[in-house]
Structures are given as C-alpha cells and as structure tokens.
Amino acid sequence: xxxxxxxxxxxxxxxxxxxxxxxxxxxxxxxxxxxxxxxxxxxxxxxxxxxxxxxxxxxxxxxxxxxxxxxxxxxxxxxxxxxxxxxxxxxxxxxxxxxxxxxxxxxxxxxxxxxxxxxxxxxxxxxxxxxxxxxxxxxxxxxxxxxxxxxxxxxxxxxxxxxxxxxxxxxxxxxxxxxxxxxxxxxxxxxxxxxxxxxxxxxxxxxxxxxxxxxxxxxxxxxxxxxxxxxxxxxxxxxxxxxxxxxxxxxxxxxxxxxxxxxxxxxxxxxxxxxxxxxxxxxxxxxxxxxxxxxxxxxxxxxxxxxxxxxxxxxxxxxxxxxxxxxxxxxxxxxxxxxxxxxxxxxxxxxxxxxxxxxxxxxxxxxxxxxxxxxxxxxxxxxxxxxxxxxxxxxxxxxxxxxxxxxxxxxxxxxxxxxxxxxxxxxxxxxxxxxxxxxxxxxxxxxxxxxxxxxxxxxxxxxxxxxxxxxxxxxxxxxxxxxxxxxxxxxxxxxxxxxxxxxxxxxxxxxxxxxxxxxxxxxxxxxxxxxxxxxxxxxxxxxxxxxxxxxxxxxxxxxxxxxxxxxxxxxxxxxxxxxxxxxxxxxxxxxxxxxxxxxxxxxxxxxxxxxxxxxxxxxxxxxxxxxxxxxxxxxxxxxxxxxxxxxxxxxxxxxxxxxxxxxxxxxxxxxxxxxxxxxxxxxxxxxxxxxxxxxxxxxxxxxxxxxxxxxxxxxxxxxxxxxxxxxxxxxxxxxxxxxxxxxxx
Amino acid sequence: xxxxxxxxxxxxxxxxxxxxxxxxxxxxxxxxxxxxxxxxxxxxxxxxxxxxxxxxxxxxxxxxxxxxxxxxxxxxxxxxxxxxxxxxxxxxxxxxxxxxxxxxxxxxxxxxxxxxxxxxxxxxxxxxxxxxxxxxxxxxxxxxxxxxxxxxxxxxxxxxxxxxxxxxxxxxxxxxxxxxxx
Numbered sequence: 001x002x003x004x005x006x007x008x009x010x011x012x013x014x015x016x017x018x019x020x021x022x023x024x025x026x027x028x029x030x031x032x033x034x035x036x037x038x039x040x041x042x043x044x045x046x047x048x049x050x051x052x053x054x055x056x057x058x059x060x061x062x063x064x065x066x067x068x069x070x071x072x073x074x075x076x077x078x079x080x081x082x083x084x085x086x087x088x089x090x091x092x093x094x095x096x097x098x099x100x101x102x103x104x105x106x107x108x109x110x111x112x113x114x115x116x117x118x119x120x121x122x123x124x125x126x127x128x129x130x131x132x133x134x135x136x137x138x139x140x141x142x143x144x145x146x147x148x149x150x151x152x153x154x155x156x157x158x159x160x161x162x163x164x165x166x167x168x169x170x171x172x173x174x175x176x177x178x179x180x181x182x183x184x185x186x187x188x189x190x191x192x193x194x195x196x197x198x199x200x201x202x203x204x205x206x207x208x209x210x211x212x213x214x215x216x217x218x219x220x221x222x223x224x225x226x227x228x229x230x231x232x233x234x235x236x237x238x239x240x241x242x243x244x245x246x247x248x249x250x251x252x253x254x255x256x257x258x259x260x261x262x263x264x265x266x267x268x269x270x271x272x273x274x275x276x277x278x279x280x281x282x283x284x285x286x287x288x289x290x291x292x293x294x295x296x297x298x299x300x301x302x303x304x305x306x307x308x309x310x311x312x313x314x315x316x317x318x319x320x321x322x323x324x325x326x327x328x329x330x331x332x333x334x335x336x337x338x339x340x341x342x343x344x345x346x347x348x349x350x351x352x353x354x355x356x357x358x359x360x361x362x363x364x365x366x367x368x369x370x371x372x373x374x375x376x377x378x379x380x381x382x383x384x385x386x387x388x389x390x391x392x393x394x395x396x397x398x399x400x401x402x403x404x405x406x407x408x409x410x411x412x413x414x415x416x417x418x419x420x421x422x423x424x425x426x427x428x429x430x431x432x433x434x435x436x437x438x439x440x441x442x443x444x445x446x447x448x449x450x451x452x453x454x455x456x457x458x459x460x461x462x463x464x465x466x467x468x469x470x471x472x473x474x475x476x477x478x479x480x481x482x483x484x485x486x487x488x489x490x491x492x493x494x495x496x497x498x499x500x501x502x503x504x505x506x507x508x509x510x511x512x513x514x515x516x517x518x519x520x521x522x523x524x525x526x527x528x529x530x531x532x533x534x535x536x537x538x539x540x541x542x543x544x545x546x547x548x549x550x551x552x553x554x555x556x557x558x559x560x561x562x563x564x565x566x567x568x569x570x571x572x573x574x575x576x577x578x579x580x581x582x583x584x585x586x587x588x589x590x591x592x593x594x595x596x597x598x599x600x601x602x603x604x605x606x607x608x609x610x611x612x613x614x615x616x617x618x619x620x621x622x623x624x625x626x627x628x629x630x631x632x633x634x635x636x637x638x639x640x641x642x643x644x645x646x647x648x649x650x651x652x653x654x655x656x657x658x659x660x661x662x663x664x665x666x667x668x669x670x671x672x673x674x675x676x677x678x679x680x681x682x683x684x685x686x687x688x689x690x691x692x693x694x695x696x697x698x699x700x701x702x703x704x705x706x707x708x709x710x711x712x713x714x715x716x717x718x719x720x721x722x723x724x725x726x727x728x729x730x731x732x733x734x735x736x737x738x739x740x741x742x743x744x745x
Numbered sequence: 746x747x748x749x750x751x752x753x754x755x756x757x758x759x760x761x762x763x764x765x766x767x768x769x770x771x772x773x774x775x776x777x778x779x780x781x782x783x784x785x786x787x788x789x790x791x792x793x794x795x796x797x798x799x800x801x802x803x804x805x806x807x808x809x810x811x812x813x814x815x816x817x818x819x820x821x822x823x824x825x826x827x828x829x830x831x832x833x834x835x836x837x838x839x840x841x842x843x844x845x846x847x848x849x850x851x852x853x854x855x856x857x858x859x860x861x862x863x864x865x866x867x868x869x870x871x872x873x874x875x876x877x878x879x880x881x882x883x884x885x886x887x888x889x890x891x892x893x894x895x896x897x898x899x900x901x902x903x904x905x906x907x908x909x910x911x912x913x914x915x916x917x918x919x920x921x922x923x924x925x926x927x
Binding site: 032034036037038039075076077078080082085090091092093096098099100102130131136137138147336339340454 | 776777778779780792793801846847848849850851852863866868873875876877878879881901902903904905906924925
C-alpha cells in the first residue's frame with residue numbers, strides 16, 4: 001500500500017516554504033474536510049511536522065512533538081485522525097477522511113505515534129491495496145490484478161499458453177471446423193442447383209436428381225458427424241486442461257500460508273477453483289476455436305453475397321448492424337427484467353426459508369398470520385414482475401423475428417426483379433436468401449465476443465493471481481528434517497495480522513520440555529495468535545520462536561506440524577468414517593494404534609455403541625455426532641501421531657460438565673511429560689498447568705504458577721474471582737471462596 | 746389473592762432502568778480540539794463524549810445515546826440517553842448534530858452519471874451533497890439497502906455510505922440506472 005503519493009504541483013509549491021520535499025516521509029490523500037465535504041487534500045508528514053493541505057492549498061501545520069497519542073477513530077462512513085496536545089491534554093481533530101483512506105490513515109497514525117515516541121519508522125507497508133493504484137478502480141475481491149489495467153493480450157496469450165500441450169488436437173479441431181464451415185456454405189449451393197436444374201425446368205433426369213439429393217444428404221450427415229467429432233474433441237481437450245489447472249490452483253492454495261487464505265475468504269477461493277476454471281474451460285471450448293470459425297463464416301458468406309450480387313448484398317448487409325444493435329438493446333432490457341425477477345425470487349425464497357426454518361419460533365409466538373402476510377407481500381411482487389416480464393417476452397420474441405427478416409423483404413423485392421429480368425435464376429435467389437439468413441449468427445457472436453473474452457480474461461487473471469503467488473511462509477532452502485524434543489522459546493515476539501494493528505507485542509516466554517503452559521486472558525488478548533505463530537501459520541513480524549534452540553523458520557513446515565497435535569474448540573471432521581478421521585494425521589496408523597488413540601481420548605466406548613463401530617460414516621463435519629463425541633475424535637486424531645507438542649485451544653469450552661470431565665480425564669493422560677499449550681476460559685481446565693501466562697492486549701502481563709498469580713492479586717486473580725462468582729450463581733452458594741479457589745487451582 | 750401474585754411478577758421496567766437525560770441537567774460545551782464535553786452535575790463531568798443514534802435508520806433524531814469515549818474496538822460506557830432531540834434547546838441541538846453528522850457521514854445522492862456492472866462490481870459516478878464521487882459497490886450482496894420502498898442506502902466496498910431519501914425524486918436517468926440494481 002502506498003504511503004507516499006506523488007503530490008500535485010500546486011501542493012508541492014504551497015508546502016515548499018515550510019518543508020523540503022526530500023524530508024517528506026508520508027503523503028496520503030486527505031479527502032474530507034471538517035464540514036463533511038469531499039476535498040482533494042493531502043496529509044503530509046516529515047519526521048518533525050504534519051501538514052494537512054486542502055484543495056485550496058490552505059495548510060494546517062502541526063509539530064509532531066507537540067502532540068501525543070496519535071490515532072484514528074473510525075465512525076460510520078468516515079473517520080478522524082486525532083491526537084492529544086501535550087501542553088494542555090486537549091484532544092484535537094487533525095484531519096478527516098472517508099472510508100477510502102481508513103487503512104492508510106491508520107497505518108500513518110500508528111507510525112507518527114512511533115515517531116512522537118522517538119522511534120524510527122519507514123514508509124513501506126505490505127498491506128494490500130484494494131484499489132488499483134493506476135486507475136483507482138476496485139480490483140476483483142481478493143485479486144491483486146486490475147482487470148482494467150492488465151494487458152489483456154498478455155493474458156489471452158497466457159490463456160492460450162494453457163492449450164500448448166494439446167496443440168495437435170486443437171489444430172485437428174480447427175481443421176474440422178474449416179471443413180464444417182465449407183460444408184455449411186455449400187448446402188445452399190446444392191439446394192439452388194436442385195431448384196434451377198430440376199424443379200424449374202421440370203427436368204426428368206432422375207440420375208441427376210438422385211445424385212443431388214444424395215449429395216445434399218451426404219453433406220448434411222457429414223456436418224452432423226463433424227459436429228459430433230469436433231464437440232468430443234474440444235470438450236476432451238478443454239476438460240483435460242481444466243482438470244490440470246484446477247489441481248494446480250488447488251495445490252498452490254495449499255502451499256500458501258493461512259494468512260493468504262484468510263485474506264481471500266473461502267467463497268472466493270472456491271470460486272477460483274470451480275467457477276473461474278469453468279470460465280476458462282468455456283473459453284477453450286467455445287471461444288478459442290469458435291471465434292476463428294465464426295470469423296471465417298462471416299467473411300466467407302459476405303464475400304459470396306458480394307460475388308453473387310453486390311447490390312443485393314448491400315441491401316442485406318446495410319440493415320444487419322441496425323438489427324444487431326436493436327436486438328442487443330432489447331436484450332439489455334430483458335436482462336434487466338430477468339435480473340429484477342431473480343432478485344425478487346431470491347427474496348421470496350429467503351423469506352420462505354426464514355419462515356420454515358423458524359417455524360417453532362413463529363408458532364411459539366403465535367405470529368403465523370404476520371408471517372403469511374409477509375410471504376404474501378413478497379410473492380405478490382414476484383408475481384407482478386414475472387407477469388410484466390412474460391408480457392414483454394411475448395411481444396419481444398415476434399418483434400425480433402420481424403427485425404431479423406427485414407433483409408428478406410429486400411431480397412424478395414429486388415431478387416424478384418432480378419429473376420423477372422433474367423439476371424438471376426430462382427435457385428440463385430434462394431441460395432442468396434439462405435446466405436443472408438446465415439449472416440446474423442456470426443454477427444451476434446462477434447458483438448458478444450469482446451464481453452466473453454473480457455469475462456474469460458478476468459477469470460484467467462484471478463486464476464493466474466493465485467498461481468503467481470509466492471508463499472509468505474516458505475521453508476528455508478537449507479531446512480532439514482528435525483526431531484522435536486519439546487523446549488519452546490518465544491524471544492521478543494511481536495506480530496499483527498494487519499501491519500498497523502499489533503496483536504502480540506514483545507512476548508518473551510521459555511517453556512521447558514514436558515511443561516504445561518496455560519494461556520489466560522480476555523478475548524482478543526492474543527492467546528490463539530501465540531499458537532498460530534508456533535504452528536507457523538504466520539511468520540512473526542519481529543523476534544523469533546525457537547524449538548529446542550532452532551528457529552522455527554529453519555524447520556520444514558511439514559516436519560514442524562507433523563510433530564504438533566492440535567485440539568480446537570470448533571472441531572472440524574471430514575466426511576468419512578470415524579477411523580478415517582482418527583487416522584487423518586497418520587495415514588499409516590495400524591488398527592491397534594487407532595483403538596489406543598480412541599481409548600486415550602475416552603472415545604472407544606461411545607464409538608463401539610454404533611452398529612458400524614469404527615467404520616461408522618459420520619457425515620459432513622461429523623454431523624451425526626454430538627459435540628463431545630466430535631471433540632473426543634479430534635483428540636484421538638491429535639494424538640495418534642504421538643506429537644511432541646500438544647496444543648489445546650479451548651478444547652473443552654463448548655461441552656457440558658459431564659462430557660468435559662471425560663475429556664479432562666483424557667487430556668490429563670496426554671499432557672503428562674508432553675510440552676503442552678492450553679488455552680481455556682474455564683480456569684479449572686488449567687489446573688494441571690505448571691505455569692500460567694496471562695496476556696493483556698497482546699502483552700505479557702503475568703507469568704507464574706496458580707498460587708503465585710493468586711498471591712499477586714493481578715489480572716489472573718480478577719479472572720479467578722469473577723469465575724468464583726459465576727460458579728456461585730450457577731451452583732452451590734454455600735461453597736466457600738477457599739473451596740472454590742481450591743477447585744479452580 | 747391473584748392480584749397480589751400478579752403484582753409480585755416483575756416487569757422489565759422494574760428490572761432495568763434507562764437513564765434519560767433532559768435539557769436542564771445537561772451542559773454541553775464545544776472543546777478547543779473540536780469535540781464536545783458534557784456536564785451532568787457538579788460531580789459528573791465528561792471532557793469528551795461520543796454521540797450515537799440507537800435507531801440510526803428508523804428514528805435518527807430520537808433515542809440519542811451519550812457515551813464516554815471508547816476505542817475503535819470497544820464502545821465507551823453509556824452516560825445517558827436523550828429521548829427526543831426536539832426537547833433539547835437549539836444551541837445544544839446544533840452541537841449534538843455536529844457530532845451526529847460527523848459520526849454518521851452519509852451524503853445524499855442527487856444524481857447518478859454512470860453505472861457500470863463489471864467483474865462483480867458496480868462502478869458508479871455520482872453527485873452527492875458532499876461533492877462528486879466515483880464509487881465501487883460489491884455486487885450480489887445487500888449493498889443497495891432498501892430501507893423503505895423509496896429510501897435507499899448504498900454501501901461501497903470501503904464502507905462509505907450514500908443515501909437516497911426518495912430515489913423516485915431523482916431525475917429519470919438516475920432512476921433508470923439505479924433500478925437495475927435494486
């Protein structure tokens with residue numbers, strides 16, 4: 001993301017007296033004034049000064065040292081850049097901006113704050129810009145390629161490059177197309193011969209008649225044969241190309257970091273793997289070859305028309321573009337109506353789904369009538385629009401036919417004169433008429449071609465966007481196989497998912513081999529982030545994480561993750577059998593190991609209750625199992641490969657007390673002598689932890705044993721006390737504080 | 746007997762209280778830095794408050810929540826609620842409106858020059874009460890929000906908002922272009 005814009009000359013001149021251009025560290029658009037009007041202003045900062053320049057070159061100047069606590073406050077639809085004046089502690093608005101500039105302002109505010117604290121900063125940001133820096137238009141979601149500014153020919157070339165491996169087959173397809181085009185053009189010629197040589201002279205030469213009919217039929221059959229052959233050939237090639245591309249895209253997505261995947265949204269990635277590749281397939285199948293065919297037909301027929309009778313050709317061709325234009329205009333209208341209809345239908349469907357899935361609530365509150373009325377209203381609208389659409393369609397279709405036949409009238413009229421004057425035979429006019437009818441297909445195709453190609457190019461750019469990504473978290477070239485013992489050190493680790501919003505700051509932690517560390521803190525304090533960094537889903541921004549003295553960046557990701565077992569709050573199981581799921585982390589596990597893992601996880605007995613036991617199919621995401629059952633399978637899955645480090649991220653928080661007890665027992669067996677990181681809101685879950693690390697807004701707040709932290713009477717103490725109150729409210733109020741404290745500890 | 750039992754059942758009014766603030770007890774002042782401060786009593790003074798609408802779309806001038814200053818992540822504590830801004834004296838209303846208008850920046854659209862639907866986005870050139878703007882709206886989501894049959898709010902990909910209080914009062918071209926999206 002650019003933080004140093006090229007300033008307009010007028011602004012450069014305006015600020016020249018105050019600061020030197022070389023000192024400018026940040027220059028970002030400041031697009032709103034205090035009166036809520038859009039302006040073309042800039043916020044410019046050096047290491048000592050901030051200038052806010054508006055479109056009339058009026059300058060507001062602030063000395064960075066005179067203020068502290070620089071920050072942005074985001075409102076609804078806009079935001080302000082503010083700071084506190086050091087001299088009188090007055091909070092002041094320095095600049096306003098629209099949501100277009102939120103990220104940019106937040107980063108700059110953060111950096112100016114660091115400058116005010118005497119720290120060194122740069123103006124480089126790896127934050128992705130959602131808008132093309134060249135044309136300012138939004139780039140397709142998740143893409144870093146602007147469809148407007150990319151060289152389309154380059155992309156078309158690259159698209160065609162995908163077909164390289166199948167050049168011979170595609171050339172064969174093209175050859176078949178050429179024959180097909182020739183035959184299609186030949187058909188009216190034979191027909192004209194039948195008319196001129198047999199029908200008109202009432203010729204009794206049955207030999208000639210039969211041979212013409214046979215030739216006509218032969219051409220027709222050949223056309224059908226070639227269409228089948230060409231269709232099979234092209235679809236086989238396009239399917240092969242797309243199969244390879246899809247696998248390549250999918251494999252690439254897997255090789256990229258979680259950070260990349262998180263930024264893209266699952267729906268986007270699914271679209272790239274499925275829909276965008278389908279669009280490319282359509283390009284190979286329908287456009288790459290077909291456009292050559294259609295162009296040939298268009299040129300061929302136009303030439304033939306002119307050769308046969310140039311005056312009549314002009315009569316046919318002149319109205320053609322008008323017809324095409326009118327039909328397209330109609331299509332636009334139809335498209336809009338259909339779009340409206342589609343939206344209404346979606347609204348009606350979602351209303352229906354809403355009402356049906358909330359039936360119990362509807363009945364419980366006795367609001368059936370209201371819901372029926374609501375649905376009626378939506379349906380009425382849908383029916384009205386649908387009716388309008390049908391009316392339009394009924395009128396539109398015959399009209400289209402009329403427009404398309406405009407050319408025929410001139411042929412009938414002028415062709416008739418030509419026949420009467422003897423300049424053309426009846427057969428020739430019939431042939432001419434047939435060709436004239438054939439010209440519309442390629443014309444419509446050609447007018448649609450730019451859009452189809454643009455769509456394909458856009459799809460291709462999204463797919464290439466993924467293929468061209470370099471993994472952010474990559475293995476070091478000399479990364480070697482590594483056997484983990486279990487000692488983990490966080491050395492001054494800082495990290496933020498967005499570069500301007502730190503989630504963890506300067507974390508130091510040394511975990512001994514076999515030690516269990518409980519991570520405690522409020523939601524959003526950075527507990528899960530610590531785990532994500534250990535798993536190397538993200539690279540740390542600053543500092544390092546060492547396992548047995550080796551930087552985790554030097555350990556191959558596969559090696560690292562295969563020796564870590566993870567149990568999360570939201571267990572995700574794959575469709576398949578219980579056995580498949582337990583074996584997921586160790587595909588070569590023996591049956592014996594599967595049973596043992598299940599037993600350790602307290603899962604064996606409930607699995608045995610199913611008629612198909614370990615072979616029970618659990619459905620998508622284990623929907624046939626209860627939360628506790630899924631959790632225990634996840635535990636079995638996490639431990640079957642005997643991980644050296646175990647991560648329990650809220651592993652038991654969504655379960656009832658009895659199930660939690662079962663899982664707690666399972667976990668107790670597991671954590672013994674195994675380096676374990678456990679996150680839990682319910683502090684009793686951490687009673688086996690050797691030490692507890694309390695995080696507060698991304699910083700290490702407290703570290704020590706339960707007793708030490710209680711004695712400290714800090715954040716942990718506060719959390720424990722809050723839970724004691726909660727337990728009292730839920731359970732036995734007669735229990736004393738000490739008893740409850742003992743229970744948690 | 747029944748009456749007595751019924752009396753014992755607490756209503757939500759008994760369980761929770763809303764602190765409504767009225768004009769007399771509220772002393773608002775503009776700060777030098779451009780914000781507003783609030784004094785409710787000698788002991789209750791807030792050097793800077795935030796002003797929120799509780800029903801931003803349906804009752805923009807009623808139920809105004811006054812809160813202590815928070816962060817981008819968390820709201821500040823609620824100090825009180827103004828039930829109806831009409832009951833407040835004009836000088837204070839002006840200050841409140843300045844704050845509200847700053848928080849809820851939603852320019853009114855007066856004309857749509859162009860509207861293009863491409864690559865999953867709707868690109869629009871519009872004229873608004875805050876000036877001219879080129880905006881990009883994600884297609885397919887509920888970003889052309891129909892609040893009533895004629896009131897529409899557009900949310901662009903950055904989160905900016907634009908409103909048409911009555912889109913049918915726009916010129917014919919703008920209506921035609923807009924109707925393709927709603």
